Amino acid sequence: MSGRFEIRVSGRLSDRTRAAFPGLTVEEVPAETVLSGWSRDADEVHTVLDRIQALGLELVSLLQVPEPPEG
Amino acid sequence: MAHVRRSRTGLPPLPPEHVRRRDVEARLARGADRDLVLVSAPPGFGKTSVLASWIGDDDAPDTAWVTLEPEDRDPRRLWSAVLAALTALPAVPPSHRLHRLVVSRSVMAPEFLADLTEALASLPTPVRLVLDDVQHVTDPLSVHGLEVLLRDASPGLRLVLAGRRDPPLPLPRLRLDERLVEVRAEQLQFSPAESAALLSACGIDLDDAQVAVLHERTGGWVAGLRLAALSLREHPDPARFLDGFSGDERPVADYLVDEVLAGLSEPHREVLRRTSVAARVPAGLAARLAGREDAAELLDDLARDTGLVGGSGTAADPYHLPELLRTHLVADLGRRGPTLVADREAVAARWWSEQGDPVRALRHAAMAGDGGLLADLVGRWAPWLAGRGEHDVLAAAIGRDPTDPRLATAAIHVRLARGEPVGPALRAARRAGPGVDTTFRDATERLLGCRVPRPAAGHPPADPSLAAHVHLGRGSAALGDDDAPGARAELEAALALAHRHGLDVLVQRAHALLAVALWAEGDVPGARETAGRALAAGVSTPAVAPWTAAARAVEAHAALLAGDPARARATPGDAPVATVRFALRCAHGGAAFDLGHRAVGLLELQAARAELGGDPVPAALTAVAALLEHRAALALGHRTAATAVAAWLAGRCPDSPATALVRARTAAAAGDHAAARAALAPLLTRRPQPTPDALDVEAWLLESRGRLAREDRPGARTAARHAADLAAPLDALRPFAHADTAVRALLVDELAAGAPRAGFVARALAAGATSPAGTGLSGREHDVLIRLPSLESLDEIAGALDVSINTVKTHVRALYGKLGVTTRRDAVLVAHEQGLLG
Numbered sequence: 001m002s003g004r005f006e007i008r009v010s011g012r013l014s015d016r017t018r019a020a021f022p023g024l025t026v027e028e029v030p031a032e033t034v035l036s037g038w039s040r041d042a043d044e045v046h047t048v049l050d051r052i053q054a055l056g057l058e059l060v061s062l063l064q065v066p067e068p069p070e071g
Numbered sequence: 072m073a074h075v076r077r078s079r080t081g082l083p084p085l086p087p088e089h090v091r092r093r094d095v096e097a098r099l100a101r102g103a104d105r106d107l108v109l110v111s112a113p114p115g116f117g118k119t120s121v122l123a124s125w126i127g128d129d130d131a132p133d134t135a136w137v138t139l140e141p142e143d144r145d146p147r148r149l150w151s152a153v154l155a156a157l158t159a160l161p162a163v164p165p166s167h168r169l170h171r172l173v174v175s176r177s178v179m180a181p182e183f184l185a186d187l188t189e190a191l192a193s194l195p196t197p198v199r200l201v202l203d204d205v206q207h208v209t210d211p212l213s214v215h216g217l218e219v220l221l222r223d224a225s226p227g228l229r230l231v232l233a234g235r236r237d238p239p240l241p242l243p244r245l246r247l248d249e250r251l252v253e254v255r256a257e258q259l260q261f262s263p264a265e266s267a268a269l270l271s272a273c274g275i276d277l278d279d280a281q282v283a284v285l286h287e288r289t290g291g292w293v294a295g296l297r298l299a300a301l302s303l304r305e306h307p308d309p310a311r312f313l314d315g316f317s318g319d320e321r322p323v324a325d326y327l328v329d330e331v332l333a334g335l336s337e338p339h340r341e342v343l344r345r346t347s348v349a350a351r352v353p354a355g356l357a358a359r360l361a362g363r364e365d366a367a368e369l370l371d372d373l374a375r376d377t378g379l380v381g382g383s384g385t386a387a388d389p390y391h392l393p394e395l396l397r398t399h400l401v402a403d404l405g406r407r408g409p410t411l412v413a414d415r416e417a418v419a420a421r422w423w424s425e426q427g428d429p430v431r432a433l434r435h436a437a438m439a440g441d442g443g444l445l446a447d448l449v450g451r452w453a454p455w456l457a458g459r460g461e462h463d464v465l466a467a468a469i470g471r472d473p474t475d476p477r478l479a480t481a482a483i484h485v486r487l488a489r490g491e492p493v494g495p496a497l498r499a500a501r502r503a504g505p506g507v508d509t510t511f512r513d514a515t516e517r518l519l520g521c522r523v524p525r526p527a528a529g530h531p532p533a534d535p536s537l538a539a540h541v542h543l544g545r546g547s548a549a550l551g552d553d554d555a556p557g558a559r560a561e562l563e564a565a566l567a568l569a570h571r572h573g574l575d576v577l578v579q580r581a582h583a584l585l586a587v588a589l590w591a592e593g594d595v596p597g598a599r600e601t602a603g604r605a606l607a608a609g610v611s612t613p614a615v616a617p618w619t620a621a622a623r624a625v626e627a628h629a630a631l632l633a634g635d636p637a638r639a640r641a642t643p644g645d646a647p648v649a650t651v652r653f654a655l656r657c658a659h660g661g662a663a664f665d666l667g668h669r670a671v672g673l674l675e676l677q678a679a680r681a682e683l684g685g686d687p688v689p690a691a692l693t694a695v696a697a698l699l700e701h702r703a704a705l706a707l708g709h710r711t712a713a714t715a716v717a718a719w720l721a722g723r724c725p726d727s728p729a730t731a732l733v734r735a736r737t738a739a740a741a742g743d744h745a746a747a748r749a750a751l752a753p754l755l756t757r758r759p760q761p762t763p764d765a766l767d768v769e770a771w772l773l774e775s776r777g778r779l780a781r782e783d784r785p786g787a788r789t790a791a792r793h794a795a796d797l798a799a800p801l802d803a804l805r806p807f808a809h810a811d812t813a814v815r816a817l818l819v820d821e822l823a824a825g826a827p828r829a830g831f832v833a834r835a836l837a838a839g840a841t842s843p844a845g846t847g848l849s850g851r852e853h854d855v856l857i858r859l860p861s862l863e864s865l866d867e868i869a870g871a872l873d874v875s876i877n878t879v880k881t882h883v884r885a886l887y888g889k890l891g892v893t894t895r896r897d898a899v900l901v902a903h904e905q906g907l908l909g
Contacts, residue, residue: 011322014329016399019406031320053113053235054398056294056324 006036008060080156088272102252110233112256115294133162139207194227205234260291273300298327347400348415354384433468450477455536457484458574517544539568555591583618591691593761599629620646627658634804634838636665661699676700694729765803807835822860836903
């Protein structure tokens with residue numbers, strides 16, 4: 001599935017942990033961090049989710065916005 | 072592939088400060104007799120420890136434990152490890168069929184899973200199989216394997232799966248059927264009391280309120296608690312640490328990793344950062360990655376002083392870090408410079424290549440994103456990887472639609488192994504610029520039947536894998552040039568190298584092509600056996616591969632010659648190469664004819680020739696095809712059709728023995744025995760040569776018929792015997808099935824017990840069996856019938872059966888009536904043709 005995705009993890013990420021997500025936009029909101037970007041397929045989102053797990057971060061939510069049809 | 076590291080298949084050791092989780096273990100114990108125990112939680116929740124503690128207690132003798140790794144996405148690697156762990160169990164008797172199972176090195180056969188399941192289901196006592204880190208099982212075949220085990224291996228097997236995600240199994244159904252016990256993060260979280268016990272076991276002295284703060288902040292997440300303990304152990308002011316921790320907005324892991332790293336000296340931190348790109352780091356790789364000779368010493372310090380680093384740095388026990396820490400370290404390395412991670416990956420790739428481990432080398436090279444390095448490594452290792460069947464590793468390294476000629480050549484092999492079209496990869500491979508070594512590409516093109524302008528001869532390369540490909544390519548090219556002896560020499564060389572170096576994919580290809588060479592040289596039994604090896608289960612490759620289809624064509628023609636047309640008819644007829652398709656269609660047509668569908672057979676043979684058009688085919692195949700079609704046309708009385716195929720043969724192979732035989736057949740069919748004799752003369756005076764059509768056998772059978780026509784019975788008998796002697800080593804029964812009835816009747820005399828040719832002649836006469844179950848004989852009639860081929864008189868037969876001579880005569884009359892014959896000789900012949908004897 002291609003399109004924009006937005007992942008929220010709890011807490012404010014250190015510079016080191018932000019560096020684990022090159023290519024994603026990292027924004028801080030109160031008590032959470034929002035990682036957002038574009039994916040070509042579901043595998044790319046899974047790669048990000050795996051990395052979040054591997055870093056020991058706590059996933060709050062995942063939002064996927066399918067690409068609007070061309071035209 | 073067969074070698075499975077010991078540390079993968081044993082119960083993992085418990086951490087020194089292990090806290091026993093009685094509640095969780097009790098929950099697991101409730102699942103002891105259920106089909107599936109599932110432990111599913113994110114990293115750091117202590118999945119492995121709790122399982123190891125539960126199992127280590129009392130059940131270890133019947134528990135096989137396999138710790139999975141990313142490489143286990145390759146089903147061969149996964150199931151080899153599973154099999155190794157299972158067969159090591161004391162609960163599996165040494166004689167049990169489980170010990171006879173083998174995972175093929177080249178291709179994972181789906182039958183293996185069925186065999187494994189059946190074997191497990193038949194175990195005398197149940198065993199338990201633990202797959203830890205089951206998230207690495209991603210291949211559809213392996214996932215299917217888990218489903219099959221779960222469905223069919225019970226009650227012999229109980230499965231325990233632990234991983235970061237739920238495996239793709241029908242969990243709701245299993246839950247409903249109460250065949251499942253689940254342990255998840257909420258059960259794995261430490262209780263406040265367990266958190267206190269862990270901290271105390273780690274030697275951390277805190278008051279209840281302080282423990283409560285830690286427990287609250289980590290949420291009972293054991294990895295967090297351990298990291299906190301690590302920081303607190305050396306911390307000058309625990310109260311300040313706890314204040315900082317509870318007031319910080321960073322995620323637990325983030326904060327704690329910072330704290331742990333802050334407690335280390337910069338050289339130690341730097342070594343950890345630079346080695347973090349590899350999950351398992353032997354000492355030699357550590358030195359290379361860190362760029363300092365004392366890297367191993369620094370890692371040993373950390374192992375001894377902090378317990379952060381595991382392993383001793385040997386090849387069997389490399390250094391390793393908790394995955395959580397390693398992931399943070401990689402991120403930290405990336406933060407310090409945009410190319411630092413990629414550079415370390417490239418260093419690791421080169422080091423593993425030097426160690427002769429291309430699988431790891433290519434994975435690191437792909438992570439490095441260095442196209443040149445990747446192409447170098449693929450160029451160096453593709454012959455070995457393709458020969459070993461490591462196509463997934465190659466595919467992952469190559470990516471989609473590569474343009475580099477070395478990558479494109481490797482892509483051809485990936486596509487061949489997967490039965491996909493190779494066109495685009497072939498075109499990309501041909502765009503090699505000057506200075507690129509084209510040895511592997513040339514070998515690959517020759518294997519595919521492409522003409523390569525460069526000379527094929529010369530010394531093969533020193534690398535044995537590449538040399539095996541080169542010999543295979545040359546063998547294939549020699550077959551294309553109709554040089555069967557030359558092909559055989561090259562293919563035997565390829566086979567020897569492939570065997571010695573475990574290149575199972577090349578062994579299969581060499582067998583398939585060698586079968587073709589042997590067949591073309593007339594060694595039909597050898598060809599049949601060799602083709603059988605190429606087609607044996609366990610070495611299956613995509614059926615559409617040209618060499619596999621060629622081996623099937625050899626089997627089909629060998630079956631036809633051996634008087635087994637049903638088998639030839641059943642061979643699948645699809646083939647990607649025109650020559651092989653032609654061979655298969657000819658075998659089908661000949662088989663249809665032999666099975667009694669004569670007109671259908673002739674039409675198919677004619678159609679095969681029409682489809683071939685002007686394409687060249689080897690002389691041996693031309694002769695076989697022409698003789699099959701000519702036989703069918705003559706038998707059906709289609710003179711025009713017979714003339715047409717005779718002309719086609721004469722045009723392609725003028726002055727060949729097959730042309731002479733066709734002339735002799737035509738003359739004999741027209742009753743012109745003088746002309747037939749003249750045509751046969753050159754065939755009978757030369758030294759007989761084995762051919763895939765057993766042409767000499769037929770020539771001598773025709774000679775026998777000619778001599779009968781000239782009333783030279785002794786000469787006819789000698790000729791028929793000669794035909795049998797030529798045919799026996801080739802197992803060539805078909806010419807006898809189509810021989811003239813008078814010649815077949817003559818051969819009945821050879822059936823007498825003890826006669827030198829009796830065994831073969833009996834089979835030769837039965838090969839034309841027309842109605843196997845057509846005649847109903849009484850038991851006594853059959854007793855008499857089986858004695859008729861002997862030289863015994865009816866008196867002697869009566870004596871042997873302990874009945875009167877008149878009884879025997881009655882049986883013989885009844886027999887003759889049922890067989891529609893009037894003489895003892897014809898009775899034996901017809902009995903053979905109907906499959907009543909033999």
